[in-house]
Each structure stands twice: as structure tokens, then as C-alpha cells.
Amino acid sequence: MTMTNAGGRRRPPTIHDVAREAGVSRGTVSRVLNGGHYVSPAAQEAVNAAIRRTGYVVNRHARSLITGRSDSIGFLLTEPQERFFEDPNFNVLLRGCTQALAGHDIPLLLMLAGTEDERRRITRYITAGHVDGVLLVSSHSGDPVAEQLREAGVPLVACGKPIGLGSKVSYVAADDRDGARDMVKHLVSLGRRRIGMVTGPLDTPGGVERLAGYREVLAEAGIEADDRLVASGDYSRASGEAGAEQLLDRAPDMDAVFVASDLMAQGVLAALHKAGRRVPEDVAVGGFDDSPAATAVTPALTTIRQPWDRISNEMVRVLLAQIGGDDPAAVILPTELVRRDST
Amino acid sequence: MTMTNAGGRRRPPTIHDVAREAGVSRGTVSRVLNGGHYVSPAAQEAVNAAIRRTGYVVNRHARSLITGRSDSIGFLLTEPQERFFEDPNFNVLLRGCTQALAGHDIPLLLMLAGTEDERRRITRYITAGHVDGVLLVSSHSGDPVAEQLREAGVPLVACGKPIGLGSKVSYVAADDRDGARDMVKHLVSLGRRRIGMVTGPLDTPGGVERLAGYREVLAEAGIEADDRLVASGDYSRASGEAGAEQLLDRAPDMDAVFVASDLMAQGVLAALHKAGRRVPEDVAVGGFDDSPAATAVTPALTTIRQPWDRISNEMVRVLLAQIGGDDPAAVILPTELVRRDST
DNA sequence: TTCTCTACTGTGAACGCTCACAGAAGCATG
DNA sequence: CATGCTTCTGTGAGCGTTCACAGTAGAGAA
Numbered sequence: 017m018t019m020t021n022a023g024g025r026r027r028p029p030t031i032h033d034v035a036r037e038a039g040v041s042r043g044t045v046s047r048v049l050n051g052g053h054y055v056s057p058a059a060q061e062a063v064n065a066a067i068r069r070t071g072y073v074v075n076r077h078a079r080s081l082i083t084g085r086s087d088s089i090g091f092l093l094t095e096p097q098e099r100f101f102e103d104p105n106f107n108v109l110l111r112g113c114t115q116a117l118a119g120h121d122i123p124l125l126l127m128l129a130g131t132e133d134e135r136r137r138i139t140r141y142i143t144a145g146h147v148d149g150v151l152l153v154s155s156h157s158g159d160p161v162a163e164q165l166r167e168a169g170v171p172l173v174a175c176g177k178p179i180g181l182g183s184k185v186s187y188v189a190a191d192d193r194d195g196a197r198d199m200v201k202h203l204v205s206l207g208r209r210r211i212g213m214v215t216g217p218l219d220t221p222g223g224v225e226r227l228a229g230y231r232e233v234l235a236e237a238g239i240e241a242d243d244r245l246v247a248s249g250d251y252s253r254a255s256g257e258a259g260a261e262q263l264l265d266r267a268p269d270m271d272a273v274f275v276a277s278d279l280m281a282q283g284v285l286a287a288l289h290k291a292g293r294r295v296p297e298d299v300a301v302g303g304f305d306d307s308p309a310a311t312a313v314t315p316a317l318t319t320i321r322q323p324w325d326r327i328s329n330e331m332v333r334v335l336l337a338q339i340g341g342d343d344p345a346a347v348i349l350p351t352e353l354v355r356r357d358s359t
Numbered sequence: 360m361t362m363t364n365a366g367g368r369r370r371p372p373t374i375h376d377v378a379r380e381a382g383v384s385r386g387t388v389s390r391v392l393n394g395g396h397y398v399s400p401a402a403q404e405a406v407n408a409a410i411r412r413t414g415y416v417v418n419r420h421a422r423s424l425i426t427g428r429s430d431s432i433g434f435l436l437t438e439p440q441e442r443f444f445e446d447p448n449f450n451v452l453l454r455g456c457t458q459a460l461a462g463h464d465i466p467l468l469l470m471l472a473g474t475e476d477e478r479r480r481i482t483r484y485i486t487a488g489h490v491d492g493v494l495l496v497s498s499h500s501g502d503p504v505a506e507q508l509r510e511a512g513v514p515l516v517a518c519g520k521p522i523g524l525g526s527k528v529s530y531v532a533a534d535d536r537d538g539a540r541d542m543v544k545h546l547v548s549l550g551r552r553r554i555g556m557v558t559g560p561l562d563t564p565g566g567v568e569r570l571a572g573y574r575e576v577l578a579e580a581g582i583e584a585d586d587r588l589v590a591s592g593d594y595s596r597a598s599g600e601a602g603a604e605q606l607l608d609r610a611p612d613m614d615a616v617f618v619a620s621d622l623m624a625q626g627v628l629a630a631l632h633k634a635g636r637r638v639p640e641d642v643a644v645g646g647f648d649d650s651p652a653a654t655a656v657t658p659a660l661t662t663i664r665q666p667w668d669r670i671s672n673e674m675v676r677v678l679l680a681q682i683g684g685d686d687p688a689a690v691i692l693p694t695e696l697v698r699r700d701s702t
Numbered sequence: 703t704t705c706t707c708t709a710c711t712g713t714g715a716a717c718g719c720t721c722a723c724a725g726a727a728g729c730a731t732g
Numbered sequence: 733c734a735t736g737c738t739t740c741t742g743t744g745a746g747c748g749t750t751c752a753c754a755g756t757a758g759a760g761a762a
Contacts (some may be wrong), residue, residue: 028488031719031720040741041741042718042720042742043741043743044740044741044742046721047740047741049719049720054739054740055740056741059740059741073483073484073487074718075424075717075719076420076489076719077419077420077421077424077717077719078420078424078719078720079719080719081418081424081718081748082720082746083719083720083721083747086420088468091469106450107449110469111471114471118477121480125431125467125469126453126469127466128457128458134458134461140416141416141466144371144418146466253655289657312625314629314632373749374749374750375748383712384711384713385712385713385749386711386713386750386751389749389751390710392750393750397709397710398711399709399711402711417749418747419749420748420749421748422749423717423749424717424719424747424748424750425716425717425751426717427717
């Protein structure tokens with residue numbers, strides 16, 4: 017009367033079982049599992065067959081214990097969370113990174129550093145080596161978590177150029193300045209001259225760069241800068257609405273507005289509507305992001321598409337390279353103007 | 360010439376180092392780490408001090424290797440991903456679960472089962488015991504992944520009542536039927552009689568329940584059911600717009616509409632606007648979810664708030680209980696009517 | 703005293719894997 | 733025939749924990 021599987025869950029097969037089944041040693045199975053160098057074709061085949069028969073799956077804990085690698089990476093959000101969780105781009109980024117990592121069979125751990133307590137716990141967790149690297153969403157300046165991780169030598173790739181961290185940390189970003197330039201050039205080409213802007217948060221490089229692009233093109237077009245035409249926002253819908261009201265108040269002759277995010281542009285459209293301005297006849301509106309919000313409004317937004325799928329892929333690529341020993345790298349990806357009905 | 364830390368990363372302290380530092384044995388340190396039963400106060404104190412001095416953090420791989428637990432759980436999304444990634448509720452749920460788990464010092468692994476390939480990999484990963492349990496977002500019927508996990512005996516908690524899975528799987532859901540009832544009662548109390556509905560996908564229990572609630576209240580109020588007043592949608596904005604157009608076409612005298620999601624309600628508002636109907640004067644509109652979309656539109660949506668924070672907390676609580684040996688449980692949480700300007 | 707019980711502590715053996723090393727076999731070269 | 737090289741394979745050790753077990757010490761009971 018054997019007791020191989022009496023009632024409970026069966027003990028999963030180990031590398032030992034596979035070795036016995038295939039008639040080889042543990043070492044050979046391990047070699048097949050990790051690349052298959054220095055293994056004869058016959059052994060290779062026998063092992064693979066045994067793996068299939070037994071349904072063997074490697075025990076990652078045992079592997080990690082000896083290799084020191086965890087073969088998992090963290091996706092860390094330290095931004096003010098509301099901003100991001102309201103932002104559809106975040107979803108796209110998170111999904112892209114998860115899928116890119118899945119292709120390498122690496123699980124993604126989601127880490128949200130909201131409270132001080134969470135910050136401490138996460139820092140300990142990461143520096144203790146429980147992840148091999150970190151995908152970081154935190155572009156604002158002076159982030160203490162990012163700084164600690166950098167000092168601890170944890171491989172790090174930020175989304176968007178980080179402020180205040182040295183060149184030791186990699187980042188992947190869309191070309192914010194160039195995207196802003198494209199949009200403002202587009203508005204200029206439509207004959208608009210009183211072009212306003214609602215900026216993003218100016219403690220983020222994205223916010224700064226988009227503003228810079230706006231200013232550059234105006235200067236190049238020989239259009240005089242006018243501070244009354246610039247209002248500051250924080251990417252939220254509400255701040256877009258407030259910004260537009262401010263602009264209409266200070267510069268009623270505004271004939272176009274470049275808004276640093278689609279979400280804010282939603283607010284801008286609402287404010288313009290309330291003020292009785294027609295879009296695009298009276299005021300042309302250009303957004304940024306090409307988020308789902310862009311097509312959810314009437315008129316559909318002309319906007320700048322950020323290549324989120326490429327951004328997430330590049331973040332993963334750069335991070336894995338850095339874990340593999342490469343030097344930190346900066347990747348800047350081009351944006352694309354998407355013309356719809358608001359200009 | 361010692362070589363304790365020559366250049367590279369220092370080897371992290373082990374339980375052995377802590378034991379030596381505290382002048383006790385590994386076993387005692389381990390006992391302190393896991394609850395502290397049968398440890399003298401003096402040893403307890405010495406160990407804690409040593410842990411603080413050395414900066415020791417337990418090696419979870421070594422622990423998992425012997426305990427068989429992974430002390431991590433998976434957050435699995437098998438729904439058509441677009442629907443969810445467009446849905447702000449998903450974010451709230453994901454964030455809530457992550458934070459609830461963080462409170463237990465349990466990391467959350469994000470798993471997206473989109474393609475067939477991903478499905479296979481994830482199933483293998485989970486059934487191999489790399490997570491202790493799964494938070495499942497997949498209410499649609501006949502989900503093969505969920506079915507396999509259930510068969511393998513993996514602790515499972517679904518968000519929303521799953522169709523087709525036996526009573527072996529726990530779930531946490533808002534009271535969809537009662538929420539729908541509240542909204543339709545509200546519309547009836549406003550004197551509306553020609554009340555339409557744009558449903559959610561009818562292969563999900565949420566979609567079915569909301570429709571049932573709508574029908575119940577109409578019957579109770581003595582209002583004759585009229586199939587021309589029911590259009591089906593899939594929670595997406597576009598399907599809301601299409602649904603409203605259909606309703607206006609088939610029942611031009613409609614004076615109210617209950618929409619099974621805020622996102623669809625956005626589309627409904629757009630369609631009504633296009634058709635020249637005033638909201639709420641001509642047609643009152645009630646949504647469902649209380650997502651950010653509800654306040655982003657004009658007029659702001661009257662809607663049904665789902666208690667997402669409680670839902671995520673309960674999902675985690677039920678899952679951990681089930682991992683601890685408890686029987687599967689079903690939790691249904693009450694919703695709340697939020698009145699704004701669209702009714 | 704002697705025994706039993708409780709509270710506490712240390713020790714070896716695992717957990718499943720990889721890695722370094724030793725060695726075997728085959729083949730070319732001296 | 734010895735020597736070296738390459739390709740392949742098996743073996744033992746050890747990664748950092750927990751767990752079962754064997755102790756030890758002290759208190760109370762017989």
C-alpha cells in the first residue's frame with residue numbers, strides 16, 4: 017500500500033526526480049535548465065522529455081538562495097499617488113512593463129511608497145536584495161527612496177528624467193521638449209499668434225521641458241513672450257480648468273492653448289465651453305499624452321503621442337542590461353503629433 | 360589585511376551573524392523572528408538589539424525553501440485587458456490590494472494573462488507554488504485559468520461573483536442588484552416613468568445583477584417593462600454612446616436612463632447632447648461606479664458608489680484566511696447612492 | 703532526595719538548487 | 733605511448749533558513 021499521494025497536495029517534483037527519470041545526474045539537469053552548454057544532445061533530449069513527463073517547474077527559492085539573484089524586479093511608485101492613479105498613462109506603463117518582463121519570465125512586484133512607513137519598508141525590502149532591480153516612477157526632485165536605492169547600488173531605471181539624482185541612474189523618457197515644439201509649431205502653422213500654455217508641475221523635468229519647447233518655438237517664430245499667457249498646472253483635470261480660467265481672464269484675446277496633458281485639456285475644454293468660446297474656431301487646443309481622455313471629449317483632442325509601449329520596453333531592456341553589468345544609460349524616444357478636431 | 364568589504368557590495372548579515380552578535384543560537388533568533396514564543400525577555404531584547412545593529416533582514420528565499428510558503432500573492436487579471444485598463448476602478452482596486460498586503464509585509468505580484476502563452480506561463484507559475492494565493496479579477500464565465508487554479512487547490516478570491524466556478528472559490532463583491540435598485544428607485548421617485556437602461560456585459564454577474572435590479576424596481580413600481588428601453592453595452596464609453604443612440608431611436612419618449620457604468624454614462628451624455636436633449640431636464644442620467652469620470656463630465660453624474668477600499672481590504676482578508684485554512688467565503692458589500700447634477 | 707513539569711536554548715538535518723571540481727572519454731599531437 | 737585539449741558528466745558542498753529533537757535549569761510535588 018503506497019502512500020505517494022494520500023489525500024493532500026502532491027509534493028512537486030524536484031530536480032532530483034527529473035534526473036532519476038532521465039537517467040542522468042542533477043548537474044546535467046541543471047545545465048539543461050540554464051542554457052544547455054556542455055550537454056550532449058542525447059542528454060538534452062532525455063532531460064527535456066523527463067521535464068515534460070514530470071511537469072517539473074524549477075523552485076525559484078532554492079535557485080535564488082544560491083545564486084543571490086531574486087529573478088524578480090520591483091515597480092516602484094513614489095509619486096504623489098493620486099496624480100498617477102488618475103492618469104491612464106500609468107496603466108499603460110505598468111502593463112507594458114509587466115508584459116515585457118513576463119517575456120523574460122521575471123515577475124513584477126508592485127510597490128507603492130505612499131506613507132513614511134511604506135517608504136521604510138520598501139527601502140529595506142529592496143536593499144535586502146529581494147528584487148534585482150527597480151523600475152521607478154518618480155520624476156519629482158529630491159526623492160529620498162530613490163536616493164537611498166541609488167546609494168545602495170540597486171540597479172534603477174526611472175521613467176522620465178529624474179531631477180537631482182546623479183548620472184548613476186538610468187532613465188527612459190519621451191522627448192518632451194521636442195513634442196512640445198511640434199505642437200506649438202503646429203499651432204503657429206495654423207496662423208495662431210496668441211498662444212497660451214497650461215504647464216505641468218514645474219518640479220518635474222517633463223513639466224519644465226514642455227514649457228521650454230513652447231517658449232523656444234514662440235521665440236523662433238518671432239512671437240513675443242507674454243507671461244499672462246502661461247498658467248501652471250499639475251496634470252490634473254481640475255488644474256487644467258483653473259488654468260484656462262486664469263488665462264481667459266488675463267488674456268481674453270488668446271486664440272490657442274497648448275496644454276501639457278490631456279487630462280488638463282479636458283478641464284480646459286470645459287472652461288472654454290463655459291466661457292462661450294468655440295473650439296477650435298475661437299481657440300485651438302493642443303494636448304499632450306494621447307491618453308484615452310483625448311478621444312473621450314468633444315471635440316477630440318489634437319495631442320502629442322508618447323510612445324508608452326516603447327518606453328516600457330526600453331525601461332525593461334535598460335534595467336536588465338544594468339543588472340547584467342552594463343553602465344547606466346539614458347534613452348530618449350521621439351513623440352508624434354496626432355491631429356484631431358480641437359485644432 | 361582583511362577583505363571584509365573590498366570594493367563590491369557587502370554580503371548581507373545572516374541569522375548566524377545576528378546570533379553571534381546577540382550571544383545566542385540561530386534557533387533563538389529564529390524564534391524571535393517568528394512570534395517570540397518560548398523566548399526569555401532577556402534573549403528577546405538581545406536579539407532585537409543585534410538585529411538593529413546589524414541591519415539584518417530575513418532572507419525570504421531561504422525561509423520559503425523550507426516552509427514551502429512563498430509569502431507572496433498574485434494579482435491576476437484575465438479579463439479582456441482593455442476593458443479594465445481603461446477603467447479607473449481597476450486602479451483603485453489594485454492600489455487597495457497592494458496596500459492591504461503591504462500591511463502584512465506580503466509583496467504583490469502583478470500577472471496579466473492576455474495571450475494564450477501568458478496564460479500558460481502564469482498557470483504554471485502559480486500552480487508551482489510560487490505564490491500562496493491569488494486575487495482574481497475575472498468575472499466572466501468559463502475562465503480557463505481560474506478553473507485550473509481552482510482544480511489545483513490554489514487559494515483564490517475573485518473580485519465580483521464568478522460565473523461557472525463552484526462554491527470552492529471565495530469572492531468579494533459590491534451589492535450590484537441593490538445598487539441598481541437604489542438608482543432606479545431614485546429615478547422613479549423623481550417622477551420618471553420611461554426609464555431606459557444601458558446594461559453592462561451580460562456574461563458577467565455584475566451586468567446581470569444590475570439589469571435584474573432595474574427590472575425588479577420597475578415591476579414593483581407598476582411600470583410596464585419595455586424591451587425597447589434596454590440596450591446592451593460592455594462598460595466602455597463607446598458602447599454607452601451607441602446604446603444611448605439606440606434607445607433614443609427606439610424610444611424617443613425616454614425621460615431617464617440608468618447606465619451600468621460611469622464610463623458608459625460619459626458616452627450617453629455625449630449622445631444625449633448631440634440629440635439636443637437636456638440633462639437632467641429632458642432625460643435624467645444615473646451612472647454606476649462613482650469613478651473619477653463621474654465628476655469629470657458636465658453635468659456631474661449621479662451614480663452608485665462601490666466601496667472599493669473595503670472591497671480590496673476584504674479580498675485580502677478573505678484570501679489570507681483561506682491560506683490559513685479557512686473555508687471559502689462570499690462577502691457582499693453595500694453600495695451608496697451619490698446624488699449630483701445629472702438627475 | 704527524586705521525580706515531573708514548564709520554560710527556555712542549542713544542534714543537526716533538511717529544503718532544492720547551483721557551482722566548483724574532479725574525472726572520464728574521445729581525439730589529435732608530440 | 734604519453735600528453736594535452738575539448739567535451740561531457742557526476743559528486744559533494746553549501747546557500748540561509750526552519751523544524752524536530754535533545755537538552756538544561758529551575759520550580760514545585762511526592
